[in-house]
Amino acid sequence: MDPVTQPDQLRLLAVHAHPDDESSKGAATMAKYVHEGVDVLVATCTGGERGSVLNPAMDRPEVWERLPQIRSEEMAAAREILGVGQEWLGFVDSGLPEGDPLPPLPEGCFALVPTEEAAAPLVALIRRFRPQVMTTYDERGGYPHPDHIKTHEISVHAFEAAGDPDAYPELGEPWQVSKLYYNMSFTLPRTKAIHEAMLAGGLESPYTEMLEKWDPAKDISHRVTTRVPCGEWFGIRDRALIAHATQIDPTGRWFSTPMDMQQRVWPTEDFELARSLVDSTTPEDDLFAGIRSRADEEVGVR
Numbered sequence: 561m562d563p564v565t566q567p568d569q570l571r572l573l574a575v576h577a578h579p580d581d582e583s584s585k586g587a588a589t590m591a592k593y594v595h596e597g598v599d600v601l602v603a604t605c606t607g608g609e610r611g612s613v614l615n616p617a618m619d620r621p622e623v624w625e626r627l628p629q630i631r632s633e634e635m636a637a638a639r640e641i642l643g644v645g646q647e648w649l650g651f652v653d654s655g656l657p658e659g660d661p662l663p664p665l666p667e668g669c670f671a672l673v674p675t676e677e678a679a680a681p682l683v684a685l686i687r688r689f690r691p692q693v694m695t696t697y698d699e700r701g702g703y704p705h706p707d708h709i710k711t712h713e714i715s716v717h718a719f720e721a722a723g724d725p726d727a728y729p730e731l732g733e734p735w736q737v738s739k740l741y742y743n744m745s746f747t748l749p750r751t752k753a754i755h756e757a758m759l760a761g762g763l764e765s766p767y768t769e770m771l772e773k774w775d776p777a778k779d780i781s782h783r784v785t786t787r788v789p790c791g792e793w794f795g796i797r798d799r800a801l802i803a804h805a806t807q808i809d810p811t812g813r814w815f816s817t818p819m820d821m822q823q824r825v826w827p828t829e830d831f832e833l834a835r836s837l838v839d840s841t842t843p844e845d846d847l848f849a850g851i852r853s854r855a856d857e858e859v860g861v862r
């Protein structure tokens with residue numbers, strides 16, 4: 561392959577709102593790319609300070625007392641398991657507002673920082689790490705947590721600004737990321753397929769109620785452009801997720817589908833290609849399509 565058109569090192573930057581999001585959204589994809597020699601970095605926007613303890617076995621006073629520190633230790637364990645680098649962008653968790661009417665967001669939280677200011681640490685990170693590919697959430701945050709929506713906003717802003725020499729000139733040499741993806745793994749067809757496979761296998765499905773409430777008009781699966789085969793790395797994804805012990809119940813819904821069933825029924829993680837500055841033909845099965853194989857494509861190989 562032509563060393564001029566083939567970048568010598570592929571780099572992937574995954575932007576996430578809280579510690580644990582990297583292990584539930586696109587984690588097997590990251591593990592697969594790490595295995596292939598890609599340099600993978602997770603940017604975590606907040607410290608997860610306002611998260612709760614979601615695992616009954618960890619719901620103890622001594623855990624609550626030092627929750628931020630524990631979440632940081634859990635993140636360190638998860639990044640070891642995934643084989644990725646990870647950096648904190650340094651914002652404070654906004655919490656998930658609940659009630660009617662919704663209470664105001666807490667002062668100083670991530671979601672309240674103006675986007676231009678909140679994007680600055682990510683712009684600096686992009687210019688330093690120089691990824692060809694970046695992943696984040698869609699405009700609804702994947703689900704409507706204010707930190708997830710803010711993560712989307714700063715990612716799109718930073719994707720544009722990092723390559724612009726006039727934007728944030730004090731934050732380093734401009735670097736243009738080639739492709740921006742949104743995580744799209746929680747779709748109606750996937751949940752349905754797993755639900756039906758569980759019933760057919762004589763298992764109890766944890767998705768019955770979820771599927772009854774799921775408005776097909778809100779399904780995003782038609783936006784999927786890219787399915788990355790990564791079933792082989794689902795085990796690593798689960799181990800990373802379990803490392804976030806305060807956030808995940810190892811006996812809960814996440815782990816109720818047998819591994820071989822998941823690998824057979826839906827062996828991919830799915831993404832939407834939201835911005836691209838390279839030629840690649842969708843549907844794709846590789847986040848680096850058009851980047852790693854530019855030389856091949858020039859001679860007409862697809």
Ligand SMILES: [Zn+2]
Pocket residue numbers: 577578581705708
């Ligand atoms: Zn989150």
